[in-house]
Amino acid sequence: MPPIPDTIYFFGTCLVDLMYPQAGVSAMQLLQRAGVKVIFPPAQTCCGQPAWNSGYRDEARSVARAQIALFPKPIPIVIPSGSCAGMMKVHYPELFAGQPDEAQAVDVASRVYELTEFLVDVLHIELRDLGEPLTVAVHTSCSARREMGVADKIESLLGQLSNVQRVEHARKPECCGFGGTFAVKEPEISAAMVLDKVTHIRNAQPDRLISQDCGCLLNISGTMAKQGDAIPHQHIAEFLWERITPHPNLPPQGGKGQEAHPAQASSSPPSPLAGEGLGMGGKFGGQSS
Amino acid sequence: MITQFRQTVRANLAKPEVRANFYRAMDGLMTRRLDQFPDKAELERLRTQSMAIRANALSKLPELLETLEANLIRNGIQVHWAETAEQGNQIVQAILERHNAKSIIKGKSMVSEEMGMNHFLETLGIECLESDLGEFIIQLDGETPSHIIMPAIHKNRIQIAKLFHEKFPDIPYTEDVDELTQMARRILRDKFYATTVGLSGVNFMVAETGTLCLVENEGNGRMSTTAPSVHIAVTGIEKVVESLSDVPPLLSILTRSATGQPITTYFNMISGPRKAGEKDGPEEVHLVLLDNGRSNIYSDPELLATLRCIRCGACINHCPVYVRIGGHSYGTVYPGPIGSILEPQKAGLDVHGELAQASTLCGACSEVCPVRIPIPSILNRLRYDGVRKDTSNTHTVGSGKRRTLSEAATWKTWAWAATHPTIYHAGSTLATRFKGMLPTNLGAWTTVRSAPKLAESTLHQQVKNLGVDHE
Numbered sequence: 045m046p047p048i049p050d051t052i053y054f055f056g057t058c059l060v061d062l063m064y065p066q067a068g069v070s071a072m073q074l075l076q077r078a079g080v081k082v083i084f085p086p087a088q089t090c091c092g093q094p095a096w097n098s099g100y101r102d103e104a105r106s107v108a109r110a111q112i113a114l115f116p117k118p119i120p121i122v123i124p125s126g127s128c129a130g131m132m133k134v135h136y137p138e139l140f141a142g143q144p145d146e147a148q149a150v151d152v153a154s155r156v157y158e159l160t161e162f163l164v165d166v167l168h169i170e171l172r173d174l175g176e177p178l179t180v181a182v183h184t185s186c187s188a189r190r191e192m193g194v195a196d197k198i199e200s201l202l203g204q205l206s207n208v209q210r211v212e213h214a215r216k217p218e219c220c221g222f223g224g225t226f227a228v229k230e231p232e233i234s235a236a237m238v239l240d241k242v243t244h245i246r247n248a249q250p251d252r253l254i255s256q257d258c259g260c261l262l263n264i265s266g267t268m269a270k271q272g273d274a275i276p277h278q279h280i281a282e283f284l285w286e287r288i289t290p291h292p293n294l295p296p297q298g299g300k301g302q303e304a305h306p307a308q309a310s311s312s313p314p315s316p317l318a319g320e321g322l323g324m325g326g327k328f329g330g331q332s333s
Numbered sequence: 334m335i336t337q338f339r340q341t342v343r344a345n346l347a348k349p350e351v352r353a354n355f356y357r358a359m360d361g362l363m364t365r366r367l368d369q370f371p372d373k374a375e376l377e378r379l380r381t382q383s384m385a386i387r388a389n390a391l392s393k394l395p396e397l398l399e400t401l402e403a404n405l406i407r408n409g410i411q412v413h414w415a416e417t418a419e420q421g422n423q424i425v426q427a428i429l430e431r432h433n434a435k436s437i438i439k440g441k442s443m444v445s446e447e448m449g450m451n452h453f454l455e456t457l458g459i460e461c462l463e464s465d466l467g468e469f470i471i472q473l474d475g476e477t478p479s480h481i482i483m484p485a486i487h488k489n490r491i492q493i494a495k496l497f498h499e500k501f502p503d504i505p506y507t508e509d510v511d512e513l514t515q516m517a518r519r520i521l522r523d524k525f526y527a528t529t530v531g532l533s534g535v536n537f538m539v540a541e542t543g544t545l546c547l548v549e550n551e552g553n554g555r556m557s558t559t560a561p562s563v564h565i566a567v568t569g570i571e572k573v574v575e576s577l578s579d580v581p582p583l584l585s586i587l588t589r590s591a592t593g594q595p596i597t598t599y600f601n602m603i604s605g606p607r608k609a610g611e612k613d614g615p616e617e618v619h620l621v622l623l624d625n626g627r628s629n630i631y632s633d634p635e636l637l638a639t640l641r642c643i644r645c646g647a648c649i650n651h652c653p654v655y656v657r658i659g660g661h662s663y664g665t666v667y668p669g670p671i672g673s674i675l676e677p678q679k680a681g682l683d684v685h686g687e688l689a690q691a692s693t694l695c696g697a698c699s700e701v702c703p704v705r706i707p708i709p710s711i712l713n714r715l716r717y718d719g720v721r722k723d724t725s726n727t728h729t730v731g732s733g734k735r736r737t738l739s740e741a742a743t744w745k746t747w748a749w750a751a752t753h754p755t756i757y758h759a760g761s762t763l764a765t766r767f768k769g770m771l772p773t774n775l776g777a778w779t780t781v782r783s784a785p786k787l788a789e790s791t792l793h794q795q796v797k798n799l800g801v802d803h804e
């Protein structure tokens with residue numbers, strides 16, 4: 045069992061930055077509330093995966109190199125995405141093999157955690173559900189499932205929420221058809237895949253769709269929206285934050301979220317509000333790693 | 334411009350009956366495989382063992398092939414080496430001519446498909462009769478296999494019944510699978526005795542003993558290799574294993590991964606022609622060993638893993654792309670994930686390189702591959718080889734041929750922006766601020782999806798209010 049660190053780096057990912065900032069905000073709030081100090085290096089951009097998966101390794105490496113430089117301290121790097129975490133953990137060592145800075149890349153890779161993995165395996169987070177009864181369908185990204193091997197983490201987090209019922213959909217482990225540039229390069233196959241995914245999720249009739257990866261959410265929700273009648277969707281971090289904070293009618297929204305939760309304005313030590321929705325289990329309290 | 338591959342895919346996606354056939358079949362195969370591996374730890378142990386067996390064989394491929402050849406010759410099997418498909422066909426042709434054979438009966442062999450053997454022999458006026466039921470069906474319909482172990486899987490029972498009725502109008506129409514099978518068996522049985530030359534593939538070649546192993550369910554493999562007086566086996570050079578004790582673990586994981594069977598109905602070990610005093614068996618046994626690009630794959634330490642394949646088809650059965658587009662969309666002999674790594678390497682990235690692109694890299698294939706071939710990593714490598722500027726360090730055929738100036742420039746610009754955070758973030762902020770002005774039609778993305786909605790402000794802007802450290 046890894047020791048509980050008192051400080052971590054947060055890598056927000058380019059997709060969260062532009063499309064789902066609330067997921068990033070909620071993730072950091074969850075971490076702070078568990079007593080962890082969060083460092084967000086402002087120069088972070090993208091992990092480099094789009095270029096890596098397109099075969100442009102030199103370009104991917106130059107972008108990856110710029111990210112690696114942002115995480116010098118020997119503390120965990122937490123990422124709210126299985127896909128970007130997989131890029132850093134699994135592919136950085138491949139991308140930098142034989143390069144002068146290979147050792148740094150390997151070091152960074154060894155400190156990478158996908159968010160749900162970190163919440164469950166490192167923080168042993170305990171959640172108290174304050175929300176109304178709700179059903180959710182979970183879509184686990186392929187990178188979270190197979191590359192990172194953390195598919196069970198999102199399930200165990202949701203399993204802690206007493207008022208949340210998970211509904212299963214057909215072919216759950218199957219890819220949603222996003223695949224980054226695949227969706228644009230092979231649009232016909234991608235469309236066939238996501239249309240099937242949407243049908244299966246709709247058939248399960250969830251109130252909400254939850255995932256740990258914003259790429260999949262973008263793909264699935266975009267398809268639902270085009271069909272009309274989209275099932276509301278959220279990144280797991282945003283959903284968890286909504287469930288454990290005592291403001292069910294004021295889910296964090298955009299920049300206003302922080303005003304709804306003034307207690308979160310300071311990071312460490314945890315504010316007096318911290319712990320209201322979050323059973324802390326006495327498992328943290330400033331041990332350094 | 335829409336590629337040929339995309340056009341074929343479009344056409345095949347628009348055939349609901351074919352899609353339903355693939356769905357039904359692949360669902361069944363996935364379930365049956367799962368039922369064979371109730372103990373996950375045992376499965377993983379067996380996969381590691383099987384990978385090691387294949388990796389070991391490949392690590393000494395040249396030596397093992399020499400040992401194999403010596404032992405085959407000692408057993409009375411005649412060995413022929415073919416560098417290309419054309420040479421392979423000529424070897425087969427020469428054997429047929431020596432025996433004055435005007436026809437050949439074939440057990441299932443993907444390598445013979447790879448050689449285009451039927452077409453080659455038919456242009457010489459030699460009749461090729463497929464005796465595997467699936468192959469028999471598609472031959473009747475003038476098609477190619479849509480799957481490496483179940484060649485007619487794209488057809489359902491009714492379609493097969495109609496095909497039989499059309500081709501054999503004298504026989505009463507039936508949709509009963511057993512009756513259809515019996516019908517084919519009766520037609521084929523007489524041919525086995527009337528034909529001088531039988532052909533088969535090979536699953537494993539044992540170097541230590543000079544034995545050819547053949548895995549099959551219908552008995553047609555045994556018939557093709559024993560009833561005619563000449564047996565020709567064709568296979569790829571990579572199919573060799575070192576010792577006899579390597580076979581049981583591979584056989585066990587092969588049949589369970591492929592069709593979800595604990596063991597196939599027939600397992601043949603061919604160790605030579607009929608010996609003096611024996612009552613049956615062929616008088617001559619030949620083995621044609623095909624290279625056809627394999628040596629080139631062998632020369633790359635990373636791509637070498639491609640050759641570990643034991644052709645179980647599990648990667649195909651679990652592929653979310655294959656199940657939707659079907660085997661014929663690939664335009665290659667080997668479809669699905671294994672085809673997408675093998676065919677671009679054999680034919681060149683300029684010819685089949687797009688197949689490496691036609692994957693989400695979801696990893697469903699490598700999760701089930703019994704010899705742990707890292708298919709997504711190889712796809713990634715082939716994408717790299719396709720667009721790399723400096724091709725001096727790679728032997729992959731067609732390297733660099735997929736590089737376009739416009740795509741290369743796009744990635745260069747992207748990399749420049751993503752390594753200049755101030756400019757990058759100014760760009761993101763601007764984008765969110767003026768998101769109303771962004772296009773709502775994003776080409777391929779918006780055919781089935783709404784345009785993605787940018788947030789009101791980026792995480793970088795919002796994080797400022799969050800009490801986190803900036804370093």
Ligand code: SF4
Pocket residue numbers: 641642643644645646647648649671698701702703704705706
């Ligand atoms: S690549 Fe692996 S799963 Fe696919 S056919 Fe070969 S051995 Fe089977």
